[in-house]
Amino acid sequence: MKNIYKVAVIGGGTMGADLAALIARQDMPVVIKEVNAELAERLRGRLDQRIDGWLERGKINASRAEQLKMLCTATASNDDLCDADLVIEAVPEDVNLKRKIFAELAVLLPDAILTSNTSSIPITSLSKGVARPERLAGMHFFNPPTRMPLVELISAEATSPETLESLEVFAAETLAKKPIRVKDRPGFLVNVLLGAYLTPAIRALETTTVKPEAIDAEAKAFGWPMGPFVLLDMMGVDLVKEVMNILFSAYGDRFAPSCLVNALVSAGRLGQKTGAGFYDRVPGPAEARPGDHSESGSEPLDAILEKNFPERTSGDAVQAFTDMMYSMVNESAMALETATASANDIETGCLFGLGFPQAKGGPLHYGDQVGLGRLAEALGDSACPLLRGMAVRAETFFSSW
Numbered sequence: 001m002k003n004i005y006k007v008a009v010i011g012g013g014t015m016g017a018d019l020a021a022l023i024a025r026q027d028m029p030v031v032i033k034e035v036n037a038e039l040a041e042r043l044r045g046r047l048d049q050r051i052d053g054w055l056e057r058g059k060i061n062a063s064r065a066e067q068l069k070m071l072c073t074a075t076a077s078n079d080d081l082c083d084a085d086l087v088i089e090a091v092p093e094d095v096n097l098k099r100k101i102f103a104e105l106a107v108l109l110p111d112a113i114l115t116s117n118t119s120s121i122p123i124t125s126l127s128k129g130v131a132r133p134e135r136l137a138g139m140h141f142f143n144p145p146t147r148m149p150l151v152e153l154i155s156a157e158a159t160s161p162e163t164l165e166s167l168e169v170f171a172a173e174t175l176a177k178k179p180i181r182v183k184d185r186p187g188f189l190v191n192v193l194l195g196a197y198l199t200p201a202i203r204a205l206e207t208t209t210v211k212p213e214a215i216d217a218e219a220k221a222f223g224w225p226m227g228p229f230v231l232l233d234m235m236g237v238d239l240v241k242e243v244m245n246i247l248f249s250a251y252g253d254r255f256a257p258s259c260l261v262n263a264l265v266s267a268g269r270l271g272q273k274t275g276a277g278f279y280d281r282v283p284g285p286a287e288a289r290p291g292d293h294s295e296s297g298s299e300p301l302d303a304i305l306e307k308n309f310p311e312r313t314s315g316d317a318v319q320a321f322t323d324m325m326y327s328m329v330n331e332s333a334m335a336l337e338t339a340t341a342s343a344n345d346i347e348t349g350c351l352f353g354l355g356f357p358q359a360k361g362g363p364l365h366y367g368d369q370v371g372l373g374r375l376a377e378a379l380g381d382s383a384c385p386l387l388r389g390m391a392v393r394a395e396t397f398f399s400s401w
């Protein structure tokens with residue numbers, strides 16, 4: 001196993017800058033590389049400003065602020081990366097850019113562990129041209145890494161057990177995160193399960209007259225921290241469209257692109273960032289500001305639905321929410337079937353990556369509670385073979401809980 005004493009982060013944007021803050025807070029030196037000296041300087045300013053903010057709010061004292069600033073180096077030079085034991089790449093989602101960076105890093109740092117924080121690019125596709133590809137893996141943090149506890153560790157075709165073990169120890173012990181091991185596939189684990197949960201919610205609006213607020217209320221009553229439509233508006237409807245396209249290309253019809261999502265994007269209703277999305281009024285990121293909700297100026301959701309989906313039948317929020325949960329259990333069973341992750345890691349991923357209600361244990365425990373026979377019957381032809389077989393044999397995912 002490789003001990004990690006210093007980390008290099010490539011790219012100091014949304015994820016890279018927050019990763020640097022996370023790593024420094026755990027008392028580990030971190031060097032963040034930007035494209036050029038000007039961007040590196042700007043990043044240095046942003047990091048200092050953030051640390052000064054903690055000081056002003058009384059979260060840390062002056063000597064800790066000084067220490068944290070010293071633990072972070074912003075640079076545009078490869079020379080400053082040379083003693084890093086671990087690299088986390090966090091540049092924009094461009095496969096060619098990432099490949100080029102990994103080919104360079106492999107030469108520059110012959111002994112370091114190399115990881116990508118990509119949310120959608122298969123890690124194996126980044127290993128071309130990397131000497132000793134057994135040290136390359138995915139390390140998928142969620143936004144913002146300082147607050148989100150989950151890390152997906154993705155093993156590419158050549159990733160060695162030693163690399164994974166080193167990353168697991170680093171994530172769990174140094175960063176105090178919850179690492180799970182996930183097979184290399186589009187969307188990895190958590191985003192695919194989230195897609196399986198959210199897609200039926202969107203379909204319910206397209207096919208029935210059920211209201212977003214009614215489905216959201218069901219989800220909240222179940223124990224989710226927020227309803228699916230509040231979440232979709234927070235994520236950004238344009239990002240949702242992009243993710244659905246990725247999942248559709250990889251997994252087919254169950255993630256077929258949504259006409260409603262396309263209509264919302266065309267109307268400029270992108271969610272929180274434009275003030276309207278699935279909801280006609282979406283409060284800004286700084287929490288609800290009464291009387292200060294911006295609006296996109298587009299027609300109301302009801303009118304968009306009426307125009308695009310005139311054949312909708314009457315809807316039922318309980319049924320819609322049940323469909324979402326069953327779809328998530330089915331997708332979790334598919335993840336087991338394809339050895340994408342273990343049952344425990346599926347549960348951990350949903351509890352700590354998606355905010356699945358802790359008391360319910362995760363989608364597989366929920367499936368056991370509902371009963372796999374009932375689930376298989378409700379899912380019909382969509383039920384995956386593993387779920388159907390287990391239902392016939394009256395089995396459960398967990399022996400007891």
Ligand SMILES: NC(=O)c1ccc[n+]([C@@H]2O[C@H](COP(=O)([O-])OP(=O)(O)OC[C@H]3O[C@@H](n4cnc5c(N)ncnc54)[C@H](O)[C@@H]3O)[C@@H](O)[C@H]2O)c1
Pocket residue numbers: 010011012013014015016033034035039089090091092093094101117118119120140141142143
């Ligand atoms: N933003 C999210 O919510 C989120 C969540 C999980 C994973 N990710 C993944 O993290 C990665 C980064 O996303 P982001 O949102 O932080 O992007 P971003 O656009 O905010 O930041 C990317 C940074 O990389 C820098 N950069 C570009 N080319 C570079 C190069 N050759 N060398 C060094 N720096 C370079 C840019 O100047 C920029 O500061 C992506 O792969 C994304 O899929 C993002």
